[in-house]
Amino acid sequence: MSQFAIPQGRFHLSAALDDAIRRSCAAPARDGEQAHPIFAFVAALGGLGVRVGDLCRGLGLAFDKGAVLGRCWIDYAAPLTVDTGYDVAAEIVALERKASRRFGAADHLTLGMTIGTGGQTHARVQLTTIMPVVA
């Protein structure tokens, strides 16, 4: 998949965004500088060098036919903090076609992202998006 190199991106994690995300999912209010841990995932996708839908469409995948998240892994080396800018490096880990009870067949796209700042990695994320195969 190396021909589909994903440009490095950046994600600014503002205190206002952390507050808004927390309110939207009924999370406890922030105590100190640490953002909600879901921000490893949010930064991974939101800071991708290309929008995830455009990446999938560029790969010829049916993102607009009902893409859903299938699996994810997040490993944290350090908490993400508010009012911090993070660099997001991403690569395509796998693109597999599998049988699907819902769709008959589905494409599984797995992306791997590293989120860091100032040369320090804060989190690694892998996520798999599942899309139907459309003839």
Place this chain on the structure above:
Amino acid sequence: MSEWTLDGVPAEAMALWCAALGDDNAIHLDPAAAEALGFGPRTVNPGPTNLAYLLNMAMEAAPGRQVRSVEAALLGNVLAGDTVVARGTWTDGLCDAELVVVPDRAVLKARIDMTDGRERDDGKGFCHQRP
């Protein structure tokens, strides 16, 4: 066992999540698009939002502890207006968690590691190495 409940997943929050995620998938924003694609007549909650509910449960159950890793499988969808319950069973800082749409449809299962210490570190600050 720890438990966390959200009565009525808010449709209006999905736009915020989509903007933050850079996700323009219409099933999260347009009920007609969700219905046309077979998800039902309401918008579909973004998967990371569902995962955030599980993390809320874990953070409330283990205040002061850091989340070290999360491994999650998304099994089904949460729609706007659904009531969801996040449940966790704990073993030494490891939480086996699931999100259920009331009354009893499991839509997300996860293992959340909030153990103390770094005994399973890989030497680079991470407790797991992915293949």
